[in-house]
Amino acid sequence: MPRDALTREQIVRTAIELLDEEGLDGLNMRALGRRLDSAATAIYWHIKTKEELVRLAGDLLWDEVELPDLATADWRTAATAMATGMHAMLTRHPWLGQAFGSHLLFGPGKARHDDHSLAVYEHAGFVGAEADRAAATVFIFVLGSALGPAAQVSLTRRLGRGGADAEQRLADTMDRTADIARRFPRLRARLDAAGGTRSGADYAAAPESSFAFGLTAILDGFEARLASG
Structure with missing residues (x-):
């Protein structure tokens, strides 16, 4: 072309x-x-440059996160929708979370998202720097929650290029991880919870619904802080 x-x-x-x-x-x-x-x-x-291309590609992805209408949604519903939408976007595009640590990412897409996020927490009742802190807390939590799946995708991709030998090395590593974990009572209990069928990867993985649990806990804390004046 x-x-x-x-x-x-x-x-x-x-x-x-x-x-x-x-x-x-x-x-x-x-x-x-x-x-x-x-x-x-x-x-x-x-x-x-490749740097510019990654920046442009990363910024375009923020358009996938729906920005709720604050005229019709209460702040907590809006905050949950934005955090959930961001988490889903980062899960669909696992390279973006990794790019935060290696590229300068900015542009109108992310700025639009960040501006609306501030509006959500101002709508909740936070003022000035408090709204910034609230928005940043949720952003960091969502980003951190998505890094685990992103790292797994990257590792699986890299090992996949190594063929059968890489698959065997991964299996051996999981066995060694489980053996080490069994030296510690709480980790051993997690491994034994499914009748001894869990691997080292299973015990290390976040339990189901961890993201929803963490987000709810953060927003509960915000509500308590706002209520205390």
């Missing part, structure tokens, strides 16, 4: 597809060019 037939949006959306499948390490202009049936030089005409 010649460079004048490509559009910036087309390049960014195709980059998202590649990132979702291959992760940050799998993104390069040559691989992207193959997907677009275009020379890498044609992509550079629109986007100069």
Whole structure:
């Protein structure tokens, strides 16, 4: 595809597809060019660097998080919807959470999300810096909750490239992890909870509904703080 037939949006959306499948390490202009049936030089005409491409792709994803109407939703419903939407988006695109630690991410998509998040906590009754702290607390919790699944995707992808040997190394590691865990009473209890069938990965995984539990606890704390004046 010649460079004048490509559009910036087309390049960014195709980059998202590649990132979702291959992760940050799998993104390069040559691989992207193959997907677009275009020379890498044609992509550079629109986007100069990989860093810029990751930033543009990451910012576009924030449009997937629905921003509730504060004229019709109470603050807690709105906060829950935004946090849940962000968590779902980060789970769909696990590379984005990892990119926070390696790329400078900014743009109108994230700014729009952050502005609405502040509005939610101002709507709750927080004022000034307190609204910033409330929004930041939830943001950090959601991001941290999504990092585990993202890391698992990345690890599985990397081991998958190693073939059968990598699969055996993973199985051996899980067995060794479980053996070590059995030295400690609470971890041993978790392993034994399913009749001894749990692996090292199972005991280390967050229990089901952990995200909902944590978010509810944070919002309960906000309500108590607001009620105390």
